[in-house]
Amino acid sequence: MGFGCLDRLAAVLLTALAAAGCADAAEPPHGGYPNVLFVFSDMQRARSMGCYGDANARTPHLDTLARQGARFDAAISNTPVCCPYRACLMSGQYAHHNGVMSNSVRFRPTVKCIAETFRDAGYETGYSGKWHISTPREVGKELRYGFPESGTPFGLYRTDRESANVTDVAIKFIAEKAGGEKPWLLFVSWILPHSPYKAPVGYREHFNKIAIPPNVPDGAATEYAQQCLPDYYGMIESLDDEFGRLVAALEKAGVLDDTIVVFSSDHGDMIGSHGLKAKRWPYGESARIPLLIRCPRSIRAGTVIADPIGSPDIYPTLVGLAGIRVPDGLDGADFSPLIRGESSKPPRDYVYLEMPYAYVPWPGWRAVRTRDLMYARTVDKPWLLFDLEKDPWQMKNLVDDPASEALVKQMDGRLAAIMRETGDSWDVRADGGDLQKWLPGVSKQQGQASLGADWPGKAVDRTADDKPKGRKRKRAHASDDE
Numbered sequence: 001m002g003f004g005c006l007d008r009l010a011a012v013l014l015t016a017l018a019a020a021g022c023a024d025a026a027e028p029p030h031g032g033y034p035n036v037l038f039v040f041s042d043m044q045r046a047r048s049m050g051c052y053g054d055a056n057a058r059t060p061h062l063d064t065l066a067r068q069g070a071r072f073d074a075a076i077s078n079t080p081v082c083c084p085y086r087a088c089l090m091s092g093q094y095a096h097h098n099g100v101m102s103n104s105v106r107f108r109p110t111v112k113c114i115a116e117t118f119r120d121a122g123y124e125t126g127y128s129g130k131w132h133i134s135t136p137r138e139v140g141k142e143l144r145y146g147f148p149e150s151g152t153p154f155g156l157y158r159t160d161r162e163s164a165n166v167t168d169v170a171i172k173f174i175a176e177k178a179g180g181e182k183p184w185l186l187f188v189s190w191i192l193p194h195s196p197y198k199a200p201v202g203y204r205e206h207f208n209k210i211a212i213p214p215n216v217p218d219g220a221a222t223e224y225a226q227q228c229l230p231d232y233y234g235m236i237e238s239l240d241d242e243f244g245r246l247v248a249a250l251e252k253a254g255v256l257d258d259t260i261v262v263f264s265s266d267h268g269d270m271i272g273s274h275g276l277k278a279k280r281w282p283y284g285e286s287a288r289i290p291l292l293i294r295c296p297r298s299i300r301a302g303t304v305i306a307d308p309i310g311s312p313d314i315y316p317t318l319v320g321l322a323g324i325r326v327p328d329g330l331d332g333a334d335f336s337p338l339i340r341g342e343s344s345k346p347p348r349d350y351v352y353l354e355m356p357y358a359y360v361p362w363p364g365w366r367a368v369r370t371r372d373l374m375y376a377r378t379v380d381k382p383w384l385l386f387d388l389e390k391d392p393w394q395m396k397n398l399v400d401d402p403a404s405e406a407l408v409k410q411m412d413g414r415l416a417a418i419m420r421e422t423g424d425s426w427d428v429r430a431d432g433g434d435l436q437k438w439l440p441g442v443s444k445q446q447g448q449a450s451l452g453a454d455w456p457g458k459a460v461d462r463t464a465d466d467k468p469k470g471r472k473r474k475r476a477h478a479s480d481d482e
């Protein structure tokens with residue numbers, strides 16, 4: 001029996017007792033349906049916060065959230081770049097099922113989206129901040145799939161990096177809904193700590209002494225990390241302050257303990273690790289994200305979950321935590337029994353990652369992340385295998401190690417089976433968006449990827465015959481890689 005069931009039963013009993021003059025008004029509101037506040041940043045890797053063991057970070061509010069709730073140590077962005085993550089989050093579907101396999105590709109979910117499910121269960125919904133799927137450029141107007149069609153539009157993304165504006169909208173929503181008849185679902189989407197690396201005034205100065213991660217090679221990569229990281233951590237500290245304001249608003253409204261509070265991010269950022277920049281890589285700095293969930297009515301404080309969980313799992317898990325029936329047809333799984341401690345076994349013991357367009361030769365890379373291993377391949381060959389228990393910084397690639405030959409073969413077979421089961425293939429294609437920018441050899445590849453390290457796309461000599469056929473070349477929409 002979950003949060004919703006228990007609390008609704010308690011609510012019914014307490015309401016009956018109250019009617020008989022036997023109880024005060026301490027019952028859970030809304031028949032036991034909790035509010036849901038989902039807060040996420042942009043480009044924040046898991047190892048960027050105190051609660052994830054990063055001594056560089058100053059994140060007291062988020063560390064408190066982790067202490068009071070559940071911390072996921074292997075939360076993975078399945079397709080670690082902006083629009084694909086958001087499409088997975090909204091639909092609970094893999095990129096090759098919802099259509100968004102790169103940025104600015106049209107969102108085509110074939111299921112009810114998360115806000116539609118909550119709305120149809122009686123929730124009010126709200127969204128503040130960066131949206132970035134189904135934008136006016138793609139479909140003529142901004143489609144919100146169950147969220148009200150208002151809020152900070154994507155158009156402000158280029159100019160409005162003021163997290164406080166996004167927080168203010170959310171605080172207003174929380175205050176307005178306090179004491180209302182319906183529970184609510186609110187998403188808060190900050191753009192920081194996305195590049196350009198520029199912390200709000202007064203924050204960079206807190207990070208003059210930064211420990212550079214051991215997987216950043218000497219030379220250009222280290223210089224790049226030294227230059228970027230103080231601002232990166234400064235932006236994250238500023239978000240922590242904003243997060244503190246949200247928690248204070250919940251307390252002021254008297255709904256903190258009646259609200260499932262989540263913090264996460266859409267993907268990480270390499271910032272020099274392995275000699276690379278940006279995201280779209282399967283490495284931990286790019287694909288591993290923070291995921292914290294506080295819900296004192298059903299989640300024990302200090303819960304730590306080592307099992308991998310992916311972006312499409314968030315939707316069914318939040319629905320499950322709220323006590324609403326999970327819709328059919330989602331790729332994601334409901335982890336709520338695991339989080340509540342009702343089950344010791346995760347609903348799935350791996351996360352499947354797919355990146356059809358970026359850096360490596362068309363059609364990209366695929367990967368599988370288990371609790372202890374990360375394995376990735378390109379269409380041509382096995383690429384990366386890391387033993388995460390022994391090698392958390394992913395510095396010893398075992399893929400060509402003769403002693404790991406059997407393990408490589410086993411993981412490769414497993415990845416091929418997952419691809420078949422999920423209906424993915426190396427021939428999956430999407431039209432439009434920014435896809436052409438990610439062909440090996442074009443300026444996007446050259447400008448964003450490498451700080452001198454070898455990477456699979458670098459040495460590829462593409463001929464005209466290799467290029468995807470049947471697609472009209474056109475100017476891509478995005479001017480940056482969000």
Ligand SMILES: [Ca+2]
Nearest residue numbers: 042082266482
């Ligand atoms: Ca992003």
